[in-house]
Amino acid sequence: MSHSRAISQDEVALRTPLCDLISCRYPILQAGMGGVARSELAAAVSTAGGFGCLGMVREPPELIAREIASVRSRTDRPFSVNLIPAATDPVLFEEELAVCLDAKVRAMIFFWDVVPEAIETAKRAGCRVLYQVGSLAAARAAEAAGADAVIVQGVEAGGHVHGSVSSLVLLPQVAGALRIPVVGSGGFSSGASLVAALALGAQGIHCGTAFLATQESFAHDLHKRRVVAASCEETIHTDAFAINWPPNSPVRVIASDLTETLGERLFGYKVEDLPREAIAMEDHRPIYLFSTDSPLQSMSGDLERLAMFAGQVVGRIEKIEPAGEIVAAIARDALAILSDLARRGANA
Template sequence: MHDNSPPATPLCRLLGCRHPLLLAGMGGVSRAELVAAVSEAGAFGFLGMVREPQALIEREVAQVRARTPAPFGVNLIPAATPAPLLRGQIDLCIALRVPVVGLFWDVDAGVVARLRAAGITVVHQVGTVQDALQAQEAGAQALIAQGVEAGGHVRGRLPLAELLAQVLAVASVPVAAAGGLADGRGVARVLAQGAQAAVLGTALIATHESFAHDFHKQRLVAAQAGDTVLTEDFHIHWPPHAAVRVLASSVTRRERGDPFTGARTVVGDEEGRPIYLFSTDSPLRSMTGDFEAMALYAGQGVGQVQAVEPAAGTVRRILAEAAAHARLLDDAPVAVASPVCYAADAERERNAPVIARLDELLEAERAGARVTLRSSAEAQDPALRALIDAIHRDEVRWCGLLMQAIRTLQGTPSARTGDFYGKAMAVADLRERMAFLNRGQGWVARKLRELLPLVEDDGIRAGLQEMLRSHEENLDKVNAQLRKE
């Protein structure tokens, strides 16, 4: 299988898995049997333990360890968990020496810090570039960029390709991709874009080992592409305005009434626990009731799900498909001594000085994106905050442009954040920090002017010229704002 799979990545090494596939930590569905099967197959599994009692978490962790020695993680969601229960869950994960904890929704810096202090690796799923930067600032060691195509709870509203590009541009930690990925073609696509792993949800619900009820699994198999909807109708147990992607049903067609008015209606039971209409519960093996009225989570890749099969088989099949598709994405191989190969080497060598300067700018822009994110949170004046937010969006945009330019020139973008970040954040007074930021903007503008005559590619040059104009405009805007204060 080693020769028929995408190669391991730094994220694989961080998590201790062999293959760049992750099982989403789906609440209720991702239990010990599925996690162990996925991890034993060389991928990485997360137990979905949102809001679960400590006794269940302890049992599930023990069952995973009894089934496989492979590493695994526990997924928790602070925003959807009562504070006393969350504290207990974290205490238990630390006591059980869980190697990895996945987090989602709002970034809770205190939770990240506590887990990191206990030696636990923290992976944070995000739906916006701002969440990505906040999670990284808090200490997350890896990120999952979740596109709007994802099934279940969906944090952001950007398509995966767009969000992944933004997060990769600003992240200095490994990034995985989630959202609508259910076959090898999708996995190969995000790996080629720069993700270090792909996250599977829907494809692994439809497996023998998943804890989903057979009703849910069969609905996934029968579904076609386009059968999912993004809705807030399933909301009980979660913070307000938390959208979910599910298969269309009588609930989403509003045949079951208004989700936000009236008394709660019981539509099912789980070992004595009532399952309410409009709750975020999905049908599980342990439930009885009206499954059609429950949340039938599914991502936009559901049309790729053709049958319920063993989880290890799903992992192997998708890895093989990804490897085959990756070969199609690559250029045809050439002999080492061929003139074409020598020409490519010569081209890279000729571009090396430009790539080095682009990397220097990328590190500076990545630092600027982090500085502006932190500074916006401190700004009291609405006009100043709006200006900082606008500069932040620009910095994220230029990070992406620089990464693309480096790749166009056959270089590998740096993952570093420039030293400017630490120096700027050491300036406590926000007004003085903005003046310091402006000096950094001036440095970038000067470097761009020096670089432009060296750039031969018309597309790259046009993008850098736009970047220069933007920096010059922001210099003037910040100076004008500082003069007002």
Template sequence: MSGTGSERTDRAGASSARSIIDNAGSVFRTRACDILGCEVPVVLAGMGGVARSELVAAVSEAGGYGFLGMVRESPRFIRRQINEVRAATKHDFGVNLIPAATPPAVFEEELKVCIEEKVHSVCLFWDVDPLAIARLRDSGILVVCQVGSLRDAEEALAAGAQILIAQGVEAGGHVRGEEARMRLLAEVLKISGDVPVLVAGGIATGKDFIEVLDHGASGVVLGTALLATRESFAHDYHKQRVVEGSSADTLRTTAFHINWPAGAYVRVLKNSVTEGRHGDPFQPRLQTVGEDFGRALYRFSTDSPLRSTTGDLETMAIYAGEGTGRINDIVPAEERIAGILDEALALRAAASKADASAGEPASPVCYAREADDAYMGFLSHAELVAFLNMLLEAERAGARAAARLAVDLADPAAQAAMRELHANETYCCRLLLDEIAALGELPSPRTGEFYVKLMAVEGNDARVAFLAKGQRWVARKLRETLPKIRADGLHARLTEMLALHETAET
């Protein structure tokens, strides 16, 4: 029998995807591919709970490289997952572990299993653990370290990391640093030597892929883009939220913190928890909101909903990166990877064609793609820099005002709200500094006059109201200007900034 129509379509799609991957393997092969043993420089992030054997095997079969997300898992479960991947694919893969989020005794057992099973690689995240890196390397296991700052990268290299993953602040899930992926990549490349650097954070398209490779990366790490696939172990609710969401629907928060180091940020899709409808996330009383294989799940926990999860899914951590708005369907992992690579191949071919014809006489017709930004209604370079510096001055003033009010206010809940606002304003300052630097310009050293005006207001209640007015002003300026900004990356970052100020408005 020839099979049903849908089966024939799936087979045809798989054949097409394989052809794209084979072609991309000859165009985009990097040193990371040689070390990892994969065809294309596309790596599956070791997402806890989500990146299990089915997804890891699918990514490996699609020419990429996968990491099992095994944070805080039992040795028995890790061993079973390793064997399931090996039964499904002959390709190499790794295991992702997080010492800082795992009880020491459990982490010791996890390491033992990886060493006993002779896994190809182990990826470590959060604090750099030199002893663990040394043990893995002594056992012949490749060590990959994900870092969020230049300091982390320096420590990982000194400890013996053989591949680095530079995680930009655009990433979903647990986010280590505060720098945009391209800025962090540039910093890490200056010290990495011959150690390949992969990039993670909001990568969802061929354009993203080409951008990081053209700036010296050895590959990309996909999280959210591969969470929304058929083989992912994420709950269907989680996948659908990603498909329906946009980058503006994501935010960084410390609300989901149980089982992780204090003060750790996560990027999630907004829900009733991030909107503050369930009280103080750091209250001492645990509130059960669900269950996973008999294990209680608590509100404000870092657990995300999985296929096996039941309960109040809406209040759980719905991890998603800034690439969310560019993920519009739930497809097989191979199809997702092939789609990204197909777009990247088309962009590379177009660039090659443009280079080849660069010496040809220009047409007298003015095409839209040839017009400069000002002609098309976008901000010019000088206007854009001026706008970003205006925002930077305003955010410095807002951060200073929130810090002062966090001390002056008497109500603990109001103090907590001001501390959260201060964290958001500080984050926005870093965002703006990164973007101004990326434009090759110097940031304004000034703090806006807003702080002086706020301190001239009588009474703390009136000052809080005045601060809210300032948040509305920034949000209005962003809404007015976002349509005039061409660059996708900057547009996404400022859209996130707008979302933070809209939250503050309410």
């Protein structure tokens, strides 16, 4: 398959400086979802012209090396790897990052508290760094530490949620305050939302939930089916899934019988107060109730009671699709909307 065809006149409208920074055709970034985003998904997104990402939080360095090689066996397009410096044992983090840098991964996407040393190490090796943050203060810290771009996460996002402000408000605030490119994250899944992000000052979008229920994602079918079935009102923002991450790390999940048992109390959970009940297995590893593990194809057990991460945009996901078709639809619809807006402007 050839990836070198010329950019059409139309596509120029979507080509932001971020596309040149990370080498992708469309400014559509797939979030590096831990466990879920492996080589099949990252390669499918990059092949379609988006920017795929391996979600490798706390994975062993050998698995990361294998997954990087596996993406490269599927596509010659660039991709990134996601790690979480502040939620990973420092020795493991150093080894994980070293594997990525040795393999000359194009870009790292980091998340959660800004750790300047992680940015410096990656940059020294010639790697691009995009940092996902949930506030203006954290965005400024990432820029000051040398990040090439920030990904601004709104509170409607799925998975771990670092801030408290919605994308519609936070994104233009950060875009107006920083010099480096800004990417919208949280609630983006469509061509219209890409155009909205560009209008708010972003140079692209970063989508997790939209790529969760894809044929290539490593999420368990149960999780994919829940994504297709859930409405926008059915997510829960809570810090009850506290095992594995630092204290006070809220997530957004699809409501379930388990989240029902939390009643009105959604925040204030501490690891030491939670039961250590193994409810599933992956290989020989026990998976605990209220841990941050989500159901994967490699797991068996009481998967219904695991964290079914998803953002509010879950209500817009109606079927399980190939990831490449999602990238193509977002780009196609965004271009159609832009040309429609331009026509309306010309006729006014």
